[in-house]
Amino acid sequence: MKPEMKAFKISYHSIVLLALLMAGAVGCKKTFDKEPQQVLDVANMYRDVYDADAAIIGLYGKFVSLADKYVLLNELRGDMLNYTDNADMYLRQLSSHNVTADNPYTNPRPFYELILNCNDVLKNFQLMKRDNKMKEAEYNQRYSDVGALRSFLYLQLGIHYGKVPYVTSALATVDEVKNKANFPELTFDALIDSLILFTEALPFKDPYPAGTTLNITSDGYQTAKFYVNKKCLLGDLYLWKGNYTAAATKYREVMETSTNGTQGARYYMQYKLGWNGSAEDHYISYSRAGDATSLVWEPQWRHMFQRGQDNGFDYEWIWVLPFDSKFQPENPLIKLFSPVGGDYLVKPSKQAMDYWSNTPQRPISGQTGFLPYDARGIFSWREIGGKPVVMKYLYNYINYATNSAVNPLQKNGKWFLYRQTHLHLRFAEAANRAGKHKIAYALFNSGFASAFPPPSGVTDVTLYHNTLWEPYPFNFDARNSGGTGVPYYRADWYRNLGIRGRANVQNYTINGTDSLLQIEDGLIQEAALENGFEGTRWADLLRIALRRNDPAFLADKIYQKMLKDGTPDAAGTRARLMDKNNWYLPFKL
Known part of the structure; x- marks a missing residue:
């Protein structure tokens, strides 16, 4: 044959x-x-x-x-x-x-x-x-x-x-x-x-x-x-x-x-959400601590959506496909999102803006107060000509400093499908449901060392900075004894920052005893803040609503979006989504 x-x-x-x-x-x-x-x-x-x-x-x-x-x-x-x-x-x-x-x-x-x-x-x-x-x-x-x-x-x-x-x-x-x-x-x-x-x-x-x-x-x-x-x-x-x-x-x-x-940057950083003290780190940071006007635009958190395929790109991204103006098909995401050279068909919701606006940054040592918003929002969307614009897909096309096209005829860009924060959030979601709540909390907050610290003054971290008592895949070793620690440790996960740690926002607050549902709520909230607009939001909402058998978990979020944007029939949409049959699209080939 x-x-x-x-x-x-x-x-x-x-x-x-x-x-x-x-x-x-x-x-x-x-x-x-x-x-x-x-x-x-x-x-x-x-x-x-x-x-x-x-x-x-x-x-x-x-x-x-x-x-x-x-x-x-x-x-x-x-x-x-x-x-x-x-x-x-x-x-x-x-x-x-x-x-x-x-x-x-x-x-x-x-x-x-x-x-x-x-x-x-x-x-x-x-x-x-x-x-x-x-x-x-x-x-x-x-x-x-x-x-x-x-x-x-x-x-x-x-x-x-x-x-x-x-x-x-x-x-x-x-x-x-x-x-x-x-x-x-x-x-x-x-x-x-x-x-x-x-x-x-x-x-x-x-x-x-x-x-x-x-x-x-x-x-x-x-x-x-x-x-x-x-x-x-x-x-x-x-x-x-x-x-x-x-x-x-x-x-x-x-x-x-x-x-x-060999232990080095790749060993400690790739898909571990680690730091390296270099342009590869993708932090949210300021050149003057606590000064909102000194937010670093280049080359940190925002830059992961623009940068070429260098080490920093390699450490962050797992699956991504390019659009290059030299070849067909033309980048369709510019048509969707951009008011410059595109049709500007979709925009960030007021609900999305509120998610970032209501997430405070970490206090600065020696200073009072803190910046009351998550700076990832500034990098995820911005106003261009008075219009709110999703920016993640546009950084290879629009100059972030001028809001104009680098070259109107070159509509380059990327289709983002999977990166290390998707990976960590989903591992944390699985760990939380498997009963490993503190491990889940560590991954999306400030990392393992922060979640499992030694008592004050203890330099021997043998029994801390790790979850080695857990079976695989939940056994993480983040031991770091510091420069003078005895015994000396630089374990595989010692550079792990946690997602909110890298983003410079305060840890998610857990109140009461029901940590499973609170952590799961926090994970879905963090997915919005970190991975918003990257093509995972409906799936995240649907998965949790199905798991909990809770239509309101999904319906209320869509209702709030429509209500805040003044979209007609917000209540009618909520009522439809309270019926699980309406979670799915009509199938017609």
Whole structure:
């Protein structure tokens, strides 16, 4: 049997990733040694590992076209993003949870088109392995990547539609999915079960190894960050399922990515939320302590959304895809968010602004009072021409000092999908539900050393700064004996700052005895402050509301958004969201 390719074709002019990798190492040349044509001929596909790489690049090239849909579904449905006066009726529907079946933003077809492409590629990879056209290690890496991408897409479908067909076979057209006799809809919970079963069985769960053809640095882009992280994905699936120790185990493996080799910046910082005393730290800081006018804009917290793919970028980001003006598709996020060179369709809600405004910073030693707001808000949104603007996606396009486009014709930017604070918050969510409340508190406040301090005057920290009495994955060692401590310790997690510690805001206050729910509330609040607008908000609200069987947890936040922004029918929206059936979008292919 010859390899088949029914539905999936690679259009070279529309794939930014392919163009980026074409500029890579000479050893990759064969990957792109194709006839110059609009669409790759089926007869020339799947001959060797380089063709397999081209197929994967094609999938991710198509995946980036979902960026605006991903952000809108996950943020506009939440409490932190609202529509502007420029928005059409369909964006207004999405924000108000009153969606009609013809809404183009909620059409699941683009997801299924890419899923069927994945199915086609997976089938042909199996045929290539059978025919010895790929070595087993090459097959394992590539098959697992495509399989994980498909699982991620299905997770998104489950989050937004609730019940969806789970199709794993190669089909000629999306219309075949409509046949419910062949492809019955799975409930969200059953879908999670299927995704865990499939994703756990993937033969390779690490990133592409350095030196392989899909892990290179080319034209300033580090391609290792382009691909879905399988362990983060599995952690998320287990978190949705309520298997909290399994979720924490997967997350911990990612957190320990660089805990090997020589101890240095990477060892202590990458995915550990550590400090290095350098431009890589991403603090909220001031050149004059306590002076609001001296807030550091460059190169700290704000800079992570602008910086190129250097060490600081590498330590923070787990999954991120670029938009480059030299290639198609054009960056759709500028159209969504920017009043300069864009259509300015969505904006931060008043509710989002209040979250940052009502989170005080830490007191300054020797000074009275403190700055009463979280400075992450200043970096996450700002006014341009009197309009509130989400800035995280615009720092490669708009000069933060002038509020004007660096170059109106170069709409560069990034699609942010996963970073270390997502990882820590979700580990903390799992740990909290697993009964490890203080560990969860440490991670999103000021770190392990602060949460587990030695008594005053004690320099032997053998019994402190750690949770080594806990089983894996909850056994953290943050011991730091200081310059004169005996015995001397610089343990793996001693530089851990905690999310709020890095952001220079006061620790979250826990009152009373019900620490589980209070910490969980704090984690969701912190996700808004730290990761707002990055495409996770609706999922966070939905997951907690489902877990608690508490529609008001979700409905009240959307109600407050609409109420504060003066959006019509806020009470009607709340009433709809008190019915769980209205948490999901109409499914119409």
